[in-house]
Amino acid sequence: MRLRRDRVSPEAAGLPAGGHRRAAGLRREELALLAGVSVDYVTRLEQGRAAHPSAQVVEALARALRLPPEERAHLFRLAGLVPPGPDTVPAYIPPSVHRLLDRLAGTPVAVYDAAWTLLLANPPYAALMGDPSRWRGPERNGVWRNFVGPGSRARYTPEERRAFEAALVADLRATAARYPADRTLARLVAELRARSERFAELWQADAVGRHEAARKVVDHPRVGPLTLDCDVLGVAGSDLRIMVYTAEPDTPDAERLALLTVLGTQELVE
Known part of the structure; x- marks a missing residue:
């Protein structure tokens, strides 16, 4: 190594x-x-x-x-392990995606797999949403964090929260249908159904869908609220999701986001 x-x-x-x-x-x-x-x-x-x-x-x-x-x-x-095959959720990040993140060094960007497990996040994302290097095991999964864990810094109205949760579960169900033999994904779903009544209710509803882009308000502990566009991009030939946060130019949100990028995680993580 x-x-x-x-x-x-x-x-x-x-x-x-x-x-x-x-x-x-x-x-x-x-x-x-x-x-x-x-x-x-x-x-x-x-x-x-x-x-x-x-x-x-x-x-x-x-x-x-x-x-x-x-x-x-x-x-x-x-390591004595069988390399992941086509029946498991892909976690390989191709060089082109690494290069994309390198070129977006001033923009909060994170890469997730199809089950919404965080694979990679750049420093501006860590400054905006909290340092993910501290997250272990299921804490790195966005569905788990929102239903069982501490959630995120994104702010939702009750209606937005219900719609967001429904979209997450529908998306995860679609992924489970594509990768029925993935044991890690099956364990995640079983734990969520056991620990969250809301997740179990939505899972039982049998909806299939996809979590898409949205405008979000992120409550940051140091610079205050930021209204940002959150776009979810796909990767051709892969099942990765690239999440990108941007602010409307020449606005206080853009200024706050630029401040986060300059100061980075050392000053601004909790």
């Missing part, structure tokens, strides 16, 4: 280079941050002392290292 770290620069991974570096590649702590694991765990993996990493951890490491499909599959096999 050390050789693969050396091939990815901090800038390519969306991180500031900062300070004197003995090597051009990612440091262990940077890889751990991007993959959502501890530095100690990355160290033990590289030293061969961490046995049986989960598929979720391997997938996160492959994304952080920007591995092409062949090397991603090899990493799964090294």
